[in-house]
Amino acid sequence: MSSVKAYAAKTADTPLAPFHLDRREPGPDDVQIDILYCGVCHSDLHTARNEWHNTLYPAVPGHEIVGRVTAVGNAVSKFKVGDLAGVGCMVDSCGHCSSCHEGDEQYCENGFTGTYNGPVFGGENTFGGYSQRIVVKESFVLKISHDEKDLASVAPLLCAGITTYSPLRHWNVGPGMTVGIVGLGGLGHMGVKLAHAMGAHVVLFTTSPGKAEDAKRLGADEICISKDPEQMAKQANRFDFILNTVAAPHDINAFLQLLKRDGTMTLVGAPETPHPSPEVFSLIFKRRSLAGSLIGGIAETQEMLDFCAKHGIGSDIEVIPMDYINTAYERMLKSDVKYRFVIDMATLK
Numbered sequence: 001m002s003s004v005k006a007y008a009a010k011t012a013d014t015p016l017a018p019f020h021l022d023r024r025e026p027g028p029d030d031v032q033i034d035i036l037y038c039g040v041c042h043s044d045l046h047t048a049r050n051e052w053h054n055t056l057y058p059a060v061p062g063h064e065i066v067g068r069v070t071a072v073g074n075a076v077s078k079f080k081v082g083d084l085a086g087v088g089c090m091v092d093s094c095g096h097c098s099s100c101h102e103g104d105e106q107y108c109e110n111g112f113t114g115t116y117n118g119p120v121f122g123g124e125n126t127f128g129g130y131s132q133r134i135v136v137k138e139s140f141v142l143k144i145s146h147d148e149k150d151l152a153s154v155a156p157l158l159c160a161g162i163t164t165y166s167p168l169r170h171w172n173v174g175p176g177m178t179v180g181i182v183g184l185g186g187l188g189h190m191g192v193k194l195a196h197a198m199g200a201h202v203v204l205f206t207t208s209p210g211k212a213e214d215a216k217r218l219g220a221d222e223i224c225i226s227k228d229p230e231q232m233a234k235q236a237n238r239f240d241f242i243l244n245t246v247a248a249p250h251d252i253n254a255f256l257q258l259l260k261r262d263g264t265m266t267l268v269g270a271p272e273t274p275h276p277s278p279e280v281f282s283l284i285f286k287r288r289s290l291a292g293s294l295i296g297g298i299a300e301t302q303e304m305l306d307f308c309a310k311h312g313i314g315s316d317i318e319v320i321p322m323d324y325i326n327t328a329y330e331r332m333l334k335s336d337v338k339y340r341f342v343i344d345m346a347t348l349k
């Protein structure tokens, strides 16, 4: 065991505070990573505050992890000491169900093991990236080929990046397609960058006119203010695919109307209370589909990281010290971040 410093929530209504935890010594298949940066995801906050009613305390959040390999087990073949490596939302899955066989570990029929709060599906609690070190089995560790100076901006790719990349790839987004991205936050800004890099014509939907300039900088070809009925009417029946990243409950029909025949809208935001039910007529008249998507498999996460390295894509970030995390949560709730907080783990002393 190695004792490492961390930050934990001890109950749902106490702020995160310094904590010590034990990491296992690396077994034959394990990679030990000293964490350099960890992104701050909205799920971290939901878990710390038990908003999904499944948190085991103490809770150490963080599933956008990048760092340096400091030890490997003797059966590890893809990583060596000194390599840069990443860990996302999962650290294990059953390995033998149909989803695992097809590389969709995130849909494991027996439940994947989360990087933190793992016992959602049984087993011992797991502690995430708000810590100095993590030990993870090799098959759940990702290779990072970005320039080391860009490492902090790579961290959010491990959740926000793959959550948007996976549906864009699954629905074959590419040149000649018109793609809508709804919402410009941690997920949405990655959606805009990725859909643009895949060659699609990208339209960003936002309720904030103030975000227009930024959306264009990130790669949007057009901006539509979604609370303006006239602007929305002009977008009707033109989209092959819409990626809806908004977590707040809202009227799904307003966006379904924008899909062309056989178009699909995929939801990736996780609302605390359900969206109002969509109208069936919005779907049947043009054979439209409404879908959902959860992060991505390990092989696809590696593909996403390689794609981003090749296209020079990282997240737009604000680097913070560890002891700023409770303030960062308050700012995140107000969408006061462009577009992801990333903790510099060197500040965890």
Ligand SMILES: [Zn+2]
Residues within 6 Å of the ligand: 041, 042, 043, 044, 063, 089, 159, 160
């Ligand atoms: Zn996340």
Ligand SMILES: [Zn+2]
Residues within 6 Å of the ligand: 093, 094, 095, 096, 097, 098, 099, 100, 107, 108, 109, 110, 111
């Ligand atoms: Zn499985």
